[in-house]
Amino acid sequence: METPDYDNEFDAIVVGAGLAGSAAALAMANQDLDVLVLERGQSPGTKNVFGGVLYTPTVRELVDIDDAPLERYVAEKRYGVLTETDETAVTMRPGEWLEEPHNDSYTVLRGSFDEWFAEQAVDAGATLLTETTVTGLVREPGGGAAEGRVVGVETDRPDGTIRAPVVVVAEGANSLVSEGAGLRDHHDREDVAVAAKEVLKFDRETIEQRFRLNGDQGVAYNYFGEGAVGDAVGGGFIYTNKRTVSVGVAYSIEDAVASDQNPEETLNDFKQHPAVAPLVRGGRTVEYSAHAIPEGGIDAVPDLVSDGALLAGDAAGLVLNNGVHLEGTNMAVESGYQAGRAVAAAVDGDDGSVDDRALATYPEELADSFVVQNLQHYDFFQELAVEDREFLFSELPRALADAETEYFAVDRDPKEAHAEAAKDRLLDAAGGYVGAAKRAWKYRKLLS
Amino acid sequence: MTVDADWTIVVPVKQVPDADDVTIDPETGTLNRSDAPAVLNAPDYNAVEAALSLRERAGGEVVAVTMGPPFARAVLETAVALGADDAVLLTDRAFGGSDTWPTSLALARAADELDADVVVCGEESTDSSTGQVPPGIAAHNGWAQLTYAEELEPRPDDDELVAVRDVEGGHERVAAETPVVVAFEYGENEPRAAGLHRKIYAETEFEPEEWSAEDLGISEQVGLVNSPTKVGGMDTADPVEREQAVVDDVDALSDRITEVTADD
Ligand SMILES: Cc1cc2nc3c(=O)[nH]c(=O)nc-3n(C[C@H](O)[C@H](O)[C@H](O)COP(=O)(O)OP(=O)(O)OC[C@H]3O[C@@H](n4cnc5c(N)ncnc54)[C@H](O)[C@@H]3O)c2cc1C
Numbered sequence: 109m110e111t112p113d114y115d116n117e118f119d120a121i122v123v124g125a126g127l128a129g130s131a132a133a134l135a136m137a138n139q140d141l142d143v144l145v146l147e148r149g150q151s152p153g154t155k156n157v158f159g160g161v162l163y164t165p166t167v168r169e170l171v172d173i174d175d176a177p178l179e180r181y182v183a184e185k186r187y188g189v190l191t192e193t194d195e196t197a198v199t200m201r202p203g204e205w206l207e208e209p210h211n212d213s214y215t216v217l218r219g220s221f222d223e224w225f226a227e228q229a230v231d232a233g234a235t236l237l238t239e240t241t242v243t244g245l246v247r248e249p250g251g252g253a254a255e256g257r258v259v260g261v262e263t264d265r266p267d268g269t270i271r272a273p274v275v276v277v278a279e280g281a282n283s284l285v286s287e288g289a290g291l292r293d294h295h296d297r298e299d300v301a302v303a304a305k306e307v308l309k310f311d312r313e314t315i316e317q318r319f320r321l322n323g324d325q326g327v328a329y330n331y332f333g334e335g336a337v338g339d340a341v342g343g344g345f346i347y348t349n350k351r352t353v354s355v356g357v358a359y360s361i362e363d364a365v366a367s368d369q370n371p372e373e374t375l376n377d378f379k380q381h382p383a384v385a386p387l388v389r390g391g392r393t394v395e396y397s398a399h400a401i402p403e404g405g406i407d408a409v410p411d412l413v414s415d416g417a418l419l420a421g422d423a424a425g426l427v428l429n430n431g432v433h434l435e436g437t438n439m440a441v442e443s444g445y446q447a448g449r450a451v452a453a454a455v456d457g458d459d460g461s462v463d464d465r466a467l468a469t470y471p472e473e474l475a476d477s478f479v480v481q482n483l484q485h486y487d488f489f490q491e492l493a494v495e496d497r498e499f500l501f502s503e504l505p506r507a508l509a510d511a512e513t514e515y516f517a518v519d520r521d522p523k524e525a526h527a528e529a530a531k532d533r534l535l536d537a538a539g540g541y542v543g544a545a546k547r548a549w550k551y552r553k554l555l556s
Numbered sequence: 557m558t559v560d561a562d563w564t565i566v567v568p569v570k571q572v573p574d575a576d577d578v579t580i581d582p583e584t585g586t587l588n589r590s591d592a593p594a595v596l597n598a599p600d601y602n603a604v605e606a607a608l609s610l611r612e613r614a615g616g617e618v619v620a621v622t623m624g625p626p627f628a629r630a631v632l633e634t635a636v637a638l639g640a641d642d643a644v645l646l647t648d649r650a651f652g653g654s655d656t657w658p659t660s661l662a663l664a665r666a667a668d669e670l671d672a673d674v675v676v677c678g679e680e681s682t683d684s685s686t687g688q689v690p691p692g693i694a695a696h697n698g699w700a701q702l703t704y705a706e707e708l709e710p711r712p713d714d715d716e717l718v719a720v721r722d723v724e725g726g727h728e729r730v731a732a733e734t735p736v737v738v739a740f741e742y743g744e745n746e747p748r749a750a751g752l753h754r755k756i757y758a759e760t761e762f763e764p765e766e767w768s769a770e771d772l773g774i775s776e777q778v779g780l781v782n783s784p785t786k787v788g789g790m791d792t793a794d795p796v797e798r799e800q801a802v803v804d805d806v807d808a809l810s811d812r813i814t815e816v817t818a819d820d
Pocket residue numbers: 123124125126127128129146147148149152153155156157158159160161162163240241242243278279280281285303304305356358399400401420421422423426427434435436437438440
């Protein structure tokens with residue numbers, strides 16, 4: 109039996125067929141590169157845990173999403189602040205979201221979406237190998253790098269080493285390969301959130317009635333405050349799929365470690381909150397999962413290119429997670445796409461040589477894109493949230509609830525007195541007019 | 557060991573619907589095969605492993621054969637990824653509706669065509685599980701058969717294969733003259749993982765040979781009309797209601813298990 113040797117038969121290897129990996133593979137295959145994608149799951153997406161709203165601007169650039177397995181488009185968003193007993197929420201249903209492309213926001217089940225997205229890469233010419241776990245990167249002395257250049261990967265299969273001029277590591281948040289190869293440090297505890305999520309099964313009608321939805325419309329609800337995740341920094345979420353509802357919590361791992369509650373208990377408390385329980389009641393749990401979300405912001409992003417290897421998506425910490433936004437999908441796809449384009453420009457398909465200057469355009473392009481811009485813009489918030497946690501997650505929600513109760517109180521006192529008391533309650537929480545002005549200044553960028 | 561003694565080892569492998577994804581049509585009681593992706597019949601992993609291990613000891617080559625629709629080639633790729641040297645797809649509209657009689661006839665003719673010394677089958681399929689195909693192949697060709705084999709010991713120089721067979725109350729060692737058909741017992745060896753480069757080869761470059769009913773000279777003997785089995789009727793059994801309980805921790809779980817098993 110003569111087995112062909114595929115060392116350097118492929119122009120590039122991609123580790124992980126998640127959003128970042130398949131986007132990278134698509135970008136390279138579209139430029140006629142021979143790409144090998146290695147995925148540890150039985151099929152792409154089987155190992156993926158996700159809320160989730162998929163943001164599709166870059167996906168649409170790469171593929172036709174008309175026949176993509178999307179669940180619902182986001183027709184309504186809600187931001188709710190919860191104390192243990194109260195909810196104060198803002199709900200949005202802009203008419204424009206009802207029109208295509210629906211603000212590029214769709215709920216998806218990653219099991220089916222990732223499989224479909226990877227198939228698009230295969231149709232474009234990429235080779236996908238599943239049930240294959242990358243266990244390390246192969247380095248070889250030279251190439252100007254102290255530890256040597258990355259020239260391939262090792263897998264868990266027999267005869268499991270394979271070489272290629274460039275490796276794109278898109279392994280997600282649990283980045284064992286890139287850490288093991290010294291491409292990034294271990295994620296600091298304070299830079300990671302833990303998420304617990306359940307998928308609950310309903311019939312379509314129940315979902316559509318409960319959330320006031322027509323046809324393919326869906327909702328994305330985000331909650332914060334002590335009623336969502338106790339005294340931790342983080343929040344809860346509810347997203348509607350066609351026949352299921354995803355409900356979950358995500359909060360700082362540091363808080364999770366300090367707390368005597370495990371994430372599952374926190375999720376159960378959230379599901380029992382009086383404002384949340386009626387939305388999730390009666391569903392049958394069809395999936396339970398827990399996962400990490402990087403939230404270190406721009407400072408925690410490692411070098412994106414080193415020694416012939418590129419990092420993309422969660423593996424590079426490219427997630428915006430600050431309470432108002434939880435966006436990783438668009439960043440994963442955009443970074444994979446930019447990484448793939450840089451590789452396509454850098455690798456000479458004939459002799460396998462790599463132009464390092466062309467590889468270096470990847471971080472440059474990304475710095476100019478919304479990915480890095482957004483991370484930079486919101487960078488201040490994560491720190492403030494920790495600094496001001498008492499105010500943000502506990503005092504403010506309580507003050508809001510008290511003020512509303514006061515403002516709308518129905519009794520025999522004049523309304524003006526109630527309005528005055530409500531204002532006082534809010535001002536009191538914010539530290540008077542001066543305090544309120546200072547806070548407004550501090551948080552101004554959140555809405556700008 | 558002489559080169560002449562090298563064996564041709566044929567492994568019939570079947571594509572079955574992935575049991576994780578299979579559904580039963582509540583109206584007709586039949587399997588919705590089309591919903592589920594086709595995968596290699598689990599017991600056939602043991603057959604492939606047994607064949608590869610025979611090749612390592614006796615020399616020769618392993619050829620996988622499947623009878624099925626064109627997409628059944630996926631299981632041939634799996635066999636080649638695991639280490640089979642080559643593979644043949646028996647595919648033809650004429651095969652449609654075949655029961656175990658024509659299926660084993662086609663496989664028997666293919667084994668003969670390939671000059672098989674040993675044919676290693678799985679114990680049974682996970683979707684029809686008759687276990688009739690391996691004996692059927694032996695019967696059609698008038699070859700010896702070793703069913704419920706747990707271990708194989710090749711003796712190519714004597715044109716013999718020895719098997720340890722699982723029989724009621726114990727084991728027996730039986731030697732058979734080649735050519736011989738084996739039905740290897742499910743789970744009796746540990747199937748290897750496919751090598752990385754071999755898997756890439758199988759999934760990207762390998763092309764199985766395709767043979768039709770006519771190539772095998774059996775066009776008039778296969779298909780629904782030549783299938784003696786008549787299905788009288790089918791019923792679905794309602795699943796038994798299971799008691800469910802949620803426990804708080806591992807200790808509570810262990811207590812419950814002890815409780816329940818003590819009742820028996
Ligand atoms: C609970 C939760 C809710 C979220 N909600 C949202 C949301 O609503 N909107 C949003 O935009 N983002 C959300 N995110 C973030 C988003 O899911 C991620 O940012 C995004 O999935 C990152 O994509 P990726 O391709 O980088 O990584 P992943 O999607 O994690 O893909 C990595 C892939 O690599 C594979 N892999 C890993 N290691 C190996 C290895 N060694 N060898 C081979 N393969 C390997 C994995 O199996 C996987 O297929 C959420 C995250 C979580 C956990």
